[in-house]
Amino acid sequence: MTTPSLPPIAENLQRVRERMQAAARRAGRDPAHITLVAVTKTHPRAYIDAALAAGHLDFGENRPEEAYAKFVEQTTPAGSPSPRLHLIGPIQSRKAKIAYACHPALIHSIDRLKIARKLSNLAQANGRALDALLEVNISGEASKHGFAADQLRQVLPEILALPGLRIHGLMTIPPLDPNPEAARPFFAALRSLRDELALAYPQADWSHLSMGMSHDFEVAIEEGATIIRVGSAIFGPRQR
Secondary structure, three states, rough: OOOOOOHHHHHHHHHHHHHHHHEEEEHOOOOHHHHEEEOOOOOOHHHHHHHHHHHOOEEEEEEEHHHHHHOOOOOOOOOOOOOOEEEEOOHHHHHHHHHHHOOOEEEEEEOOHHHHHHHHHHHHHOOEEEEEEEEEOOEEEOOOEEEEEEEEEHHHHHHHHOOOEEEEEEOOOOOOOOOOHHHHHHHHHHHHHHHHHHHHOOOOOEEEEEEEOOOHHHHHOOOOEEEEEEEEEHHHOOOO
């Protein structure tokens, strides 16, 4: 049995970066202020190593157990820099320990007070603090995870007071639509909410907006995204 060949990961990364730069220029922004998270969910560790070899460091995984298998149990090749793991999917309470054990650089998906408390307690018990974003269900879709805007306003003082979490901004996933422009009002709404919260809670860090995926990241950048999460445009379709 032959091993399937890897997609042209280095070339795909370069194309995505060029599109990022063009979108940033259209918005009058510095491309250096936008982080590309390469989403490797369902893809094997070989894809990560190929991206590392191309100079890419930030990777996103949806499931903590899959992230642990690929980023903790498997080691980085000698001479390669260490990857930075972003947990971008919802975290169940029973998966909080393994999420913590992944040593994520950033958790994008704090979507309820219970998981915020649990992760904070885990981090505090180990003398650490976790860097995180708050996921907002900006569209109000029943199928989406995340705080409703009014709900977030209510619980935010308690979340910001948790000693084991450092909040750095907001994340959202807009309704799925093949037209990238359909996502624009939702990205703009998240930016507006972030600006409102930054005025109300200036003691917190509101520097990041994680929004935009393979089909709409250019619109997200035009609307203020500081982190985009791109999978298929780099690695091809999901493998399962």
